[in-house]
Amino acid sequence: MRKTFHWIVMGIVILAFLGISGWAQEKPKTLMETGIDYYKAGQYPEAIEAFKAVIRNSTSDKESQRAYIYLGYTYFSLQELENAKVQIDKAITIDPDFNLSEDEFVADFIGYYKKAKEGLTGIGFFETLPPKANVYLDSKLIGATPLKKELLSKSYTLRFVKAGYTSYEMSMEIQKTVISNFKIDLNLQQNWKTFLRSTLVFLAAAYLSRSF
């Protein structure tokens, strides 16, 4: 019994040691983090190369967008505004609804980003009766109603989908700096309530046809 207890204590000590040593080990920095470090150190050419490498190798939109933003930020710091605008536009195209954090970027750059965004996006406000219908733009789910979303100014195929209701599809256009409202009453579409009513009528018709 005492021997077992001894081994249990030893095991706990070894596991604790391994855990602490693992904790102490620093994770290798990602290319994005390295780029940000270069940027913070004022090594802009190295930062630019790092961000470009992230964009080349990235498999996620979110990571690409962050790299484009930092690339634009670096060009902005170098006063290469034309290059900065190109990168920022690419970032906005990936997710127009993304906003910069004041903790991460200087106010001038945030203002510059917002201005670039105004030149590319408008706002869509989506509402349905009843609410909580999924909103699809060009077959991509963007959220559930009621929903306010910044979108690139262009034409889309809009689709509202709610279980129990016939989905509603329409073409829509978002215009720069304009708030466009899209409100649909799904109760006017075929839905489970109208199906129940129809079922009752059908059953009555089926019964009557047999009693003639």
Place this chain on the structure above:
Amino acid sequence: MKKVWVVLFLVFGLTHFAAAENMTLSIGNAKSQFAAVALGGNIWDFLQLQLDVMKYLKDDTDPALQNPDPKLSRSDFLGVSVVVALKLPIHLIPGLDRFEFIQPYISAGRGYGLESLKTEYNDAPNAGADQKTGFFNKMIGFNTLGGGVLFMIAPKFGVKLDYRQMSLAEQKGIPLPARKMTRISIGVAFGAYK
């Protein structure tokens, strides 16, 4: 009473189906091979009213119905029925909203038919106490109950599989039991089925 229903069918058919929203042409098998045409229109959400006309392409092989005497042979069948179809909305089920093009349905209907189109048959008096002759008195009523599925492969064109159980009433004055037949058909549908 039969005449009333026939007149009602005709009036209803003329008024409603003048603006039929869709049409189905089918061929299939019941007691014999048959061809059918159905005109339909939506009367409510998920409810469609159809006027269905079917005609045997070959004689029924049932020896009880066949007779070399044209006055007694009942191996043909021409039926007209009004059918109510309830469309089952699978697209209202979560995650299936894109499957509106698959439209299963159940159907029930009432119709009248003739078992021979020959003049001799029409002119021959009914057996038993009835002894009546003529088109209206030769008609037998039938009920249908069934279902099927329509695949809309284009906005106004679809392929339809249909199954119906037809219960034919006894012919008036003739001591034959009521018959049942299964009707299975495949057809093409034209028009908007939404």
